[in-house]
Amino acid sequence: MSDAESKDQFCFTTGEIALLVHDLNIPAVARTREGVRSTALEDLPVCLCRLAYPKRWIDVAGMFGRAPPSTLCHIFYYVVDFLDKNLARFLFFDTSRITKNISRYCAVIAAKEPSSIGGEWGFIDEIIRPIYRPNKGQQAVYNGHKRVNALKFQTVITPDGIIAHLFGPVDGRRHDLFILNESKRKDFLHNNSAFHNKLIYGEPAYGCTKVFCCPYKGCRINTPQKELNKAMSSVRVSVEWSYAEVTKYFLFLDYKRHQRAVMTPRATLNNLGGFFTNCVTIVNGCNTNSRYFRCKALSIWRLTQALSSKPTSIISSSKLTLH
Template sequence: MSDREAKDQFRFTVGELTYLARCLKLPGDICTREGIRSNPLEALGVCLRRLMYPKRWIDMAAMFGRAPSTLCHIFYYVVEFLDGKLEEFLYFDVDRITKNLDIYCDAIAAKEPRSIRGVWGFIDGTVRPICRPSTGQQAMYNGHKRVHAMKFQTVVTPDGLISHLFGPVDGRRHDMFMLNESGLKFKLEGNPAFHNKLIYGDPAYGCTNVFCCPYKGCRVNAPQKGLNKAMSAIRVSVEWSYGEVPKYFSFLDYKRHQRLPTTPTATLYKLGVFFTNCVTIARGGNNNSRYFRCKPPTFEEYFASYPNTK
């Protein structure tokens, strides 16, 4: 298979797929609990192909030369294997982010000279629609979007990566509930490197020594309105990063497949975020990073904090 074909089928070149399989520390000889054997490259390919499009397993059988049920078992093996590893990895890579704090702040300040000094990222909540659950419908219903959903909290950095992911929580929950549940505020406040380095969000997040938000109220003056407008213009980058995930892995946008509790919907979205970050790195950036003129890390830098345990 050529690199062009591999990118069309799996989002990555053959070399990148091989490198990813090694970085993810998939076992060299995979054996599912059903006794099905596979190798890291095939297993990763099955996972990526499934996430890319909402296809039936039988539609993928010819590509891999495997029975539909076999592909299903391999896919869920990879999902289960990566679930525990990605939880902490996607939550907050403190080493990588700390090293790049000044770069992030400078990139945002250079893009908008009127911006608040010291801002290094943008926080928001994203609503992920799911199929209407058989139980707990009220808890999962998001009145704003008028869908049953799960919510995730993210922080997007100028290099185009989703550098913090927490969730899921019930679709009805407020963003401040997610912030408190995530513990992100306390993690940042407990690290001196993040003091007076700010994450920008909507007014619900408030202003502290690690968060900032727009000026609000009837007494907002003209300079403050100008600052709000400037920050609002660059904060749109958060939505760009959200859009990258279903653009590359459209299976996640197919609500009928996002069924609770039979499908590990939350884990699949985490995988989508992780692989989207990897696509951004492989392609040298995305709209977000080009907007801020801030290059993403290399694969070596990104995987430096990936769990070593097998």
Template sequence: MFGRASATSCHIFYFVVEFLDEKLAEFLFFDADRIIKNLDRYCAAIAAKATGSIEGVWGFIDGTVRPICRPSKGQQAMHNGHKRVHAMKFQTVVTPDGIISHLFGPVDGRRHDLFILNQSGLKTQLEINPSFHNKLIYGDPAYGCTNVFCCPYKGCRVNAPQMELNKDMSAVRVSVEWSYGEITKYYSFPDYKRHQRVATTPTATLDKLGVFFTNCVTIARGGSNNSKYFSCKPPTFDEYLASYA
């Protein structure tokens, strides 16, 4: 192809992949400037979709499991007991405009979501920024309820209004799963477990770039299932890449 040996093309491809990963790491972790400008819009979009929702929710957090080939070393660390596969885990926050606005990972597949949250430092970053005070990210019970995170009511004393609120928030939180589906829809490589050889292939890097390019597809197409569900338009390319530039 292009008058070059396949091995040369492969080297060029992986050089570009690693170059982009290095340049985009901080940008993909948390683009605070863009998010702050849209916080009120995000909160309004979620509140409009979930009647009686928790006030101030602007995004949804979750961990995703990416299956890999059984590694020759460290098998126990990479094994995810819940999914019963060897895997890497990533943490993401999805906003109503369909953009995956936070990405952290990879982490060993055996790790709990709360461990990943503590490792990421996301909670600290939100707490030290006044713009995120009284604003919340919604997640499953593993993330608990703090000044920047909230979760469903639980326990034997949950009353009827609280159960209804849990139901409404659960319905909108499913949008996180849609975003994961978008990634494998456009970039199927992460779904090919046999090719996910952590010792020979930069699988985590390719997963992270899949997130970036999925965001780009969402912008180029003027939206995704998420943004249409919440009636919340994604940013333009200029807005999305402003802090990177």
């Protein structure tokens, strides 16, 4: 398969896939719970192919030389389970990478918007992922703002275009502040002096503290405050671009008929989408965010170093409450 075709089908070239297989420590030969044997260079492409577009397994069985097509489904969930146990440290607040680069992040945001507050290093928001209407507990996942059944994920985006924090899922009805409290990031940041007076900018719900800042609110704000809100809004929109990047490369995550709250590991798939989007950003050298802020992402060499390091944390459990 040519690199162009590989990139179209899997979002990575054959060489990049081989590099990821090596650094993710995917077993050279694997056996699923159903007894299906596969190799590492087949496992990862099956996972990427599924996430890239909502195809039927029968449509891609010929490409992988597999029969019956259900064997691909077994391989896919084997890879999903394996990666879920090994990639958490890259998505649930990557503290090591952030603290090393936090001064650089503050500098590029200030350079892009000189009238900003000063000290901002990232942007926080919640993303609403629509799901198929559940048979039970619909009121728990129904989001009145978007008028859709959905799960919510909390993300923090840095100026280099990397998703530095991904937490969820949480019921679609929950408020942004509830999700922040559940993630426990607020307490962590307040207790870590490295983040004091280094700010994450978000919506008014987050308030203004030593580690968070938000727009001025109310109908009586003065002209300088309005100008500051406008200036910060122009850079905060970058958090939305990262959401678009995830579904641009991994469209399966936006196909709600396959996103069933109980039957599908929605949290894990969304986490993998975020991780692989970060990988795409790194191998490409940039994305919309990094070009906007002129802030280069990690090099592929540093990514391989990070992937080879010892895991230090796990993804937090789901906060979904179906009744």
